[in-house]
Amino acid sequence: MSAKDLLSHKLIDDIVPEPLGGAHQMHEETARNLQNALNKHLSALEKLDRDELVNQRYERYRQMGEFKEA
Amino acid sequence: MNLYSLEFEKPIQELEKQLEALRQKATEQEIDLHVEISQMERKVEETKRSIYLELTPWQRVQISRHPKRPYLLDYVAMIFENFTELHGDRRFGDDKALIGGFAHLKNGNGKTRKVMLIGHQKGRNTKENILRNFGMAHPEGYRKALRLMQMAAKFNLPIITMIDTPGAYPGVQSEQRHIAESIALNLREMSLLEVPIISVVLGEGGSGGALGIGVSDRVLMFENAYYSVISPEGCAAILWSG
Numbered sequence: 155m156s157a158k159d160l161l162s163h164k165l166i167d168d169i170v171p172e173p174l175g176g177a178h179q180m181h182e183e184t185a186r187n188l189q190n191a192l193n194k195h196l197s198a199l200e201k202l203d204r205d206e207l208v209n210q211r212y213e214r215y216r217q218m219g220e221f222k223e224a
Numbered sequence: 225m226n227l228y229s230l231e232f233e234k235p236i237q238e239l240e241k242q243l244e245a246l247r248q249k250a251t252e253q254e255i256d257l258h259v260e261i262s263q264m265e266r267k268v269e270e271t272k273r274s275i276y277l278e279l280t281p282w283q284r285v286q287i288s289r290h291p292k293r294p295y296l297l298d299y300v301a302m303i304f305e306n307f308t309e310l311h312g313d314r315r316f317g318d319d320k321a322l323i324g325g326f327a328h329l330k331n332g333n334g335k336t337r338k339v340m341l342i343g344h345q346k347g348r349n350t351k352e353n354i355l356r357n358f359g360m361a362h363p364e365g366y367r368k369a370l371r372l373m374q375m376a377a378k379f380n381l382p383i384i385t386m387i388d389t390p391g392a393y394p395g396v397q398s399e400q401r402h403i404a405e406s407i408a409l410n411l412r413e414m415s416l417l418e419v420p421i422i423s424v425v426l427g428e429g430g431s432g433g434a435l436g437i438g439v440s441d442r443v444l445m446f447e448n449a450y451y452s453v454i455s456p457e458g459c460a461a462i463l464w465s466g
Contacts, residue, residue: 155451160445165443165451166445166451168442168444169446169447170424175227175272177294179227186332188446189332191424193329195442196382196422199382199422200420208418211421211441
């Protein structure tokens, strides 16, 4: 499953962009993209208190999966 | 090594070669070819776009496994400081396919953030790959990961896990030391840790091998990474085993 597919099903939260042709074409640019993404998400998570953090993580996994009643 | 080594990258490789030949001709014979060169450069760029913006799933898998793709230790060198690797699961041994330790994540403004960094490490050549077991961890790897994550929780450090594995190692020794239990325990314990956890799929996200360090508050994926319940080859082996 590719990153786009998984994002559309909300199984992942964000896609880190790669340079044209793939990460191996330009290591520095790839690393910078990763660094920005990590810092952005860490900053957001650091604002939550412990209970919120664990509850949100639990809910995140509880809400996974889609189904249709037959 | 050529950066365009995959089958579907042949047209790019061919054009780059022509471009290089043009440049050489221009310098050697001291003639002005800059019109031809810039035309060729444009053509290379257009070809790249037409190929890379329309990648098929299998082409993406090939990119995710590219031997020149950056691995965990490459990111350590580029965006982390003071990586202090910790070894061993305190039960059996040290797994070189799944490594971790304290690190400082740079934020780009000269500041850093203390984190616990854990992830799979692949090798670039045969010797390295034997050491790293092709990024396929044994139970002791997952137990070490859990040990480090619990240590992070004790010190109130956020956890970053980097996933890059075709799967957990499916061998006799893995079963003898109970790979299923080691991964299952990680799933349960990771859901209870009281520190932020972020996972990133760097290249290959192979099933349980990925999930064993992948229960997180945020799961990120690189554009050309894949994350699946089984590697494409593993799936094909089951579907067409008869």
